[in-house]
Amino acid sequence: MVVGELAHERELIIIGGGPGGYHAAIRASQLGKKVTLVEREALGGVCLNKGCIPSKVLAYGAERLIAMQQDHFLGISAGEHIFDLQTLMKHKDSVIQNLRQGVEGLMKANKVEVLKGSAFFLSENKIGVEGSDSYDVYSFSEGILAVGGTPVLLEDVDHAEKGVLLNPWTIMELKELPQSLILYGNDYITLELAMAFHAFGSNVTIVLPEGQQSFPFDSSINKELSRILKKTGIAVVKGVHYKHAAFSEGSWTLALQGEKGPKTVEGTHLFYSLGTKPSLQNLGLDRLPIILTEEGLIETDQAGRTSIPHIFAIGDITEGPQLAVKAIQQGKTAAEVICGRNSENNHLFLPVTARTSPPIACAGLTEERAALEGYSVRTGEFALSANGYSSITGSKEGLLKVVIDGDNDMLLGVHAMGRGAIELISSGVLSLEMAARAEDLTFAAYPHPSLNEALLEAAEAFRGESIHSIHKAKISKVRV
Amino acid sequence: MVVGELAHERELIIIGGGPGGYHAAIRASQLGKKVTLVEREALGGVCLNKGCIPSKVLAYGAERLIAMQQDHFLGISAGEHIFDLQTLMKHKDSVIQNLRQGVEGLMKANKVEVLKGSAFFLSENKIGVEGSDSYDVYSFSEGILAVGGTPVLLEDVDHAEKGVLLNPWTIMELKELPQSLILYGNDYITLELAMAFHAFGSNVTIVLPEGQQSFPFDSSINKELSRILKKTGIAVVKGVHYKHAAFSEGSWTLALQGEKGPKTVEGTHLFYSLGTKPSLQNLGLDRLPIILTEEGLIETDQAGRTSIPHIFAIGDITEGPQLAVKAIQQGKTAAEVICGRNSENNHLFLPVTARTSPPIACAGLTEERAALEGYSVRTGEFALSANGYSSITGSKEGLLKVVIDGDNDMLLGVHAMGRGAIELISSGVLSLEMAARAEDLTFAAYPHPSLNEALLEAAEAFRGESIHSIHKAKISKVRV
Numbered sequence: 001m002v003v004g005e006l007a008h009e010r011e012l013i014i015i016g017g018g019p020g021g022y023h024a025a026i027r028a029s030q031l032g033k034k035v036t037l038v039e040r041e042a043l044g045g046v047c048l049n050k051g052c053i054p055s056k057v058l059a060y061g062a063e064r065l066i067a068m069q070q071d072h073f074l075g076i077s078a079g080e081h082i083f084d085l086q087t088l089m090k091h092k093d094s095v096i097q098n099l100r101q102g103v104e105g106l107m108k109a110n111k112v113e114v115l116k117g118s119a120f121f122l123s124e125n126k127i128g129v130e131g132s133d134s135y136d137v138y139s140f141s142e143g144i145l146a147v148g149g150t151p152v153l154l155e156d157v158d159h160a161e162k163g164v165l166l167n168p169w170t171i172m173e174l175k176e177l178p179q180s181l182i183l184y185g186n187d188y189i190t191l192e193l194a195m196a197f198h199a200f201g202s203n204v205t206i207v208l209p210e211g212q213q214s215f216p217f218d219s220s221i222n223k224e225l226s227r228i229l230k231k232t233g234i235a236v237v238k239g240v241h242y243k244h245a246a247f248s249e250g251s252w253t254l255a256l257q258g259e260k261g262p263k264t265v266e267g268t269h270l271f272y273s274l275g276t277k278p279s280l281q282n283l284g285l286d287r288l289p290i291i292l293t294e295e296g297l298i299e300t301d302q303a304g305r306t307s308i309p310h311i312f313a314i315g316d317i318t319e320g321p322q323l324a325v326k327a328i329q330q331g332k333t334a335a336e337v338i339c340g341r342n343s344e345n346n347h348l349f350l351p352v353t354a355r356t357s358p359p360i361a362c363a364g365l366t367e368e369r370a371a372l373e374g375y376s377v378r379t380g381e382f383a384l385s386a387n388g389y390s391s392i393t394g395s396k397e398g399l400l401k402v403v404i405d406g407d408n409d410m411l412l413g414v415h416a417m418g419r420g421a422i423e424l425i426s427s428g429v430l431s432l433e434m435a436a437r438a439e440d441l442t443f444a445a446y447p448h449p450s451l452n453e454a455l456l457e458a459a460e461a462f463r464g465e466s467i468h469s470i471h472k473a474k475i476s477k478v479r480v
Numbered sequence: 481m482v483v484g485e486l487a488h489e490r491e492l493i494i495i496g497g498g499p500g501g502y503h504a505a506i507r508a509s510q511l512g513k514k515v516t517l518v519e520r521e522a523l524g525g526v527c528l529n530k531g532c533i534p535s536k537v538l539a540y541g542a543e544r545l546i547a548m549q550q551d552h553f554l555g556i557s558a559g560e561h562i563f564d565l566q567t568l569m570k571h572k573d574s575v576i577q578n579l580r581q582g583v584e585g586l587m588k589a590n591k592v593e594v595l596k597g598s599a600f601f602l603s604e605n606k607i608g609v610e611g612s613d614s615y616d617v618y619s620f621s622e623g624i625l626a627v628g629g630t631p632v633l634l635e636d637v638d639h640a641e642k643g644v645l646l647n648p649w650t651i652m653e654l655k656e657l658p659q660s661l662i663l664y665g666n667d668y669i670t671l672e673l674a675m676a677f678h679a680f681g682s683n684v685t686i687v688l689p690e691g692q693q694s695f696p697f698d699s700s701i702n703k704e705l706s707r708i709l710k711k712t713g714i715a716v717v718k719g720v721h722y723k724h725a726a727f728s729e730g731s732w733t734l735a736l737q738g739e740k741g742p743k744t745v746e747g748t749h750l751f752y753s754l755g756t757k758p759s760l761q762n763l764g765l766d767r768l769p770i771i772l773t774e775e776g777l778i779e780t781d782q783a784g785r786t787s788i789p790h791i792f793a794i795g796d797i798t799e800g801p802q803l804a805v806k807a808i809q810q811g812k813t814a815a816e817v818i819c820g821r822n823s824e825n826n827h828l829f830l831p832v833t834a835r836t837s838p839p840i841a842c843a844g845l846t847e848e849r850a851a852l853e854g855y856s857v858r859t860g861e862f863a864l865s866a867n868g869y870s871s872i873t874g875s876k877e878g879l880l881k882v883v884i885d886g887d888n889d890m891l892l893g894v895h896a897m898g899r900g901a902i903e904l905i906s907s908g909v910l911s912l913e914m915a916a917r918a919e920d921l922t923f924a925a926y927p928h929p930s931l932n933e934a935l936l937e938a939a940e941a942f943r944g945e946s947i948h949s950i951h952k953a954k955i956s957k958v959r960v
Contacts (some may be wrong), residue, residue: 003755019928021905022949026947027945027947030944052928052929053868053872053929056869056872057872060554060873061555061556063555064547064551064554064556064595065554065556066550067544067547068551068556068558069783071548072545072567073563073567073571074540074541074545074567074568074571075541075563075565075566075567075568075569075570075571076543076544076545076548076561076562077561077562077564077565078548078558078559078560078561078562079558079559079560080558080559081556081557081558082556082557082558083555083556084554084555084557085555087552087553087555088553088554088555089555090555091553091554091555095871095872098871099868099871102866102948106947106948106950109950110950120732184815187568197904203623205723282597323926323928324928325925325926325928326925328928329925332947346923346924346925347925349925350925351925351926351927353927353930361927388533388579388648389536391575391578391579392533392536392537392540392542392575420900420902420903422900422927422930422932423900423903423904423930423931423932424903424904424906425927425932426904426907426924426926426927426932426935427910429924429925429926430907430910430911430914430916430920430921430924431910431914432910433920433923433924434910434914434916434920436910436914440910440913440914441910443826443913444621444826444829444906444909444913445805445806445808445809445826445827445829445830445831446805446906446908446909447805447831447841447902447905447906448499448527448803448804448805448808448830448832449532449533449536449804450833450902450903451902451903452902452903452905452906455906460651464510465507465510467503467506467507467586468582468586470586470589470590
């Protein structure tokens with residue numbers, strides 16, 4: 001910085017316009033702050049432009065395609081179904097554009113100043129913003145760092161020019177349907193894409209990374225998910241270690257080390273999803289006394305405040321799950337604290353969802369985690385095959401499960417798989433947050449007939465009293 | 481009764497095998513009672529065989545038919561759609577049969593004795609059961625009366641042989657699609673059928689009974705529902721009084737008295753739904769000192785106990801809304817109290833739902849009701865058109881609304897219309913039951929993107945702080 005350089009004065013500067021950043025900007029503006037938001041790419045960030053939103057469009061297309069193929073029993077018949085990925089991708093682009101314009105409109109309506117450019121710290125109170133043909137310096141009273149992350153790259157890859165190597169961002173730009181798709185990962189996006197591309201017509205194999213033996217959910221959900229994947233015809237390779245990937249003659253070969261020796265998986269397209277690394281390069285953070293965690297994330301308190309008290313950090317550059325819902329909560333909390341409210345983040349009961357077929361939604365502790373944490377775990381479970389509304393829709397796959405502290409009947413976790421599970425999980429989150437006991441769930445009234453009743457019956461099953469099953473409650477037999 | 485006639489001794493006898501009765505039977509059996517259930521027709525009662533279940537099958541068929549017609553934007557195209565009511569009706573019959581067999585299986589598994597026949601009281605402790613070729617007398621220690629009701633009949637109807645006059649039961653047996661269907665009613669079943677038959681291809685007119693000016697929901701839902709019906713092409717006739725109906729020359733004429741004079745509505749088929757009257761005839765109740773309400777319903781306490789302490793009454797023969805969910809709760813409560821538990825019914829937060837397109841689900845007080853009850857009403861509302869997930873699905877109709885006590889921020893009601901509303905309403909019911917404040921809803925985390933976020937934003941809107949709208953909270957302007 002040139003000495004004496006003029007700095008524009010600002011109140012609150014937010015670096016990064018992803019969901020965390022733009023929620024923070026709007027909330028701070030609602031509470032009376034003058035807000036400046038710096039974004040070097042598109043408003044909405046990875047989530048809106050490259051992540052959750054496009055992935056959900058693909059998942060939704062698959063949901064409807066599968067439904068259409070199954071609707072004959074309802075008296076609905078149609079000619080041959082044709083699926084066109086390009087049309088779905090156009091819809092995805094239009095959704096992204098609409099939502100982005102929505103965020104842009106909200107910035108205007110809330111009088112948030114939006115600067116297009118790359119920001120970096122010049123000091124604890126000053127940033128430079130470099131646009132395509134501009135460079136300006138801004139001073140600020142408070143700052144929120146919300147720069148997000150980028151996909152962790154797959155290592156040991158040899159590929160010739162035509163090998164299509166896809167990560168969670170680039171797969172959203174796919175132009176043609178893969179003939180055979182290998183998905184190397186074990187997160188919601190891997191599972192959503194596996195089921196979506198299978199529905200679209202690709203041959204799909206999931207390879208769980210680094211020796212993993214199962215999916216990332218509660219054991220009951222993992223078991224049902226495995227059963228459904230098997231029935232669907234999606235191969236799952238488990239318990240292997242990745243060695244390398246190579247593309248030659250139109251095909252990828254994933255070389256793996258299994259327990260019983262080497263193993264290979266082949267496919268025309270290779271996708272991987274290995275998490276997100278924080279985008280903290282080129283921010284000038286080395287100029288600041290900001291404390292990082294061992295993993296290279298920014299350390300914060302419950303409000304999101306970093307070791308520099310007037311700078312907050314939110315989203316994928318902080319500890320905790322790399323989910324938009326976390327970033328959104330952190331963004332609003334940081335804004336509120338900056339504006340004088342006494343808010344705190346609450347990551348105990350973040351819902352974890354996957355829009356698979358059928359969808360999965362979980363909140364709180366899994367049975368296994370609760371046992372590890374020393375609870376005297378009991379559970380209640382109810383299969384959707386015994387749910388009345390499932391008979392109507394013909395969607396009998398999935399289950400509802402409650403995890404309960406056997407010492408005091410407190411709800412510890414709710415795990416749902418099935419049509420409507422995502423809408424239903426807020427019942428779980430709110431119950432967990434409000435410290436519900438099993439009897440709070442059984443005392444409530446549930447629409448009849450509905451999927452909701454499966455939550456009731458799971459809570460009743462905990463006491464051996466679900467009406468539509470003869471299950472009995474059991475003490476958890478999880479080995480810890 | 482012949483003096484000295486042998487009476488078979490039983491512990492708990494339940495008269496009526498509808499949802500209330502069979503839930504009571506199973507719960508009592510779970511808690512150790514020996515249970516006898518008497519049903520003169522099919523297990524499952526009106527709800528399973530003639531009411532909620534068949535209606536939901538029709539509604540679900542319509543949901544899928546509408547969806548299929550709209551899915552081109554997802555890249556899913558199919559040939560011409562053909563809808564066949566008979567196939568859907570076959571699915572309905574098969575759902576009913578499966579669920580009924582399910583209930584029969586549950587009776588066996590729970591060792592509930594099922595008697596096929598008509599029961600009537602011989603004394604406070606004795607009933608006769610008349611089967612097709614049998615007559616037996618049973619004494620009992622405790623009894624639950626769960627005989628339900630029958631549709632209130634439309635009066636002043638002249639019709640020749642071929643006039644198809646349909647009530648909520650008989651419409652479920654319809655063989656061919658009505659060319660034009662008049663629906664005289666204003667309950668969930670009328671609205672579900674109106675939208676379903678419109679989707680199937682009938683010309684549909686709804687006539688609200690007895691001078692009613694609007695639908696039975698919160699004003700915001702009523703307004704959105706009116707808008708959607710108008711857009712869909714379903715006519716709604718309001719503010720009229722019914723005079724008579726006549727069928728001649730292939731057409732029904734409904735003669736109505738409007739504010740500005742007489743009015744007629746014509747259609748090939750006439751449906752009416754005017755509520756349920758209790759089926760208390762031929763039960764020998766006049767032999768018992770059982771107290772009825774002015775409306776001819778059986779008076780009970782909070783546990784369902786009648787004026788005869790060892791006899792309980794549940795479902796449509798008791799006060800309160802005529803909903804399966806109420807009967808189910810009452811059935812379980814009565815069984816629990818009979819088995820020594822200290823249970824009570826809780827009808828404050830019964831969810832009210834309609835599987836319209838899109839569905840409606842409500843719990844707690846409407847804005848208007850809360851104002852009438854003297855609350856200092858405030859509301860928060862969020863339109864699904866601004867919800868991110870709605871952009872993905874293209875289902876932008878509907879809204880979420882919270883009704884809040886302005887004096888203490890306590891939640892009084894939750895009203896939802898939109899895709900997923902029914903699954904979402906359990907969040908409202910549980911929050912209401914657990915005495916949530918607005919901040920309990922805003923503190924929780926919601927999956928992103930999801931319909932659930934509209935509930936969050938409705939609660940935020942109450943404070944003028946929803947992120948994706950520039951609505952401000954307002955003091956209710958309802959006139960009381």
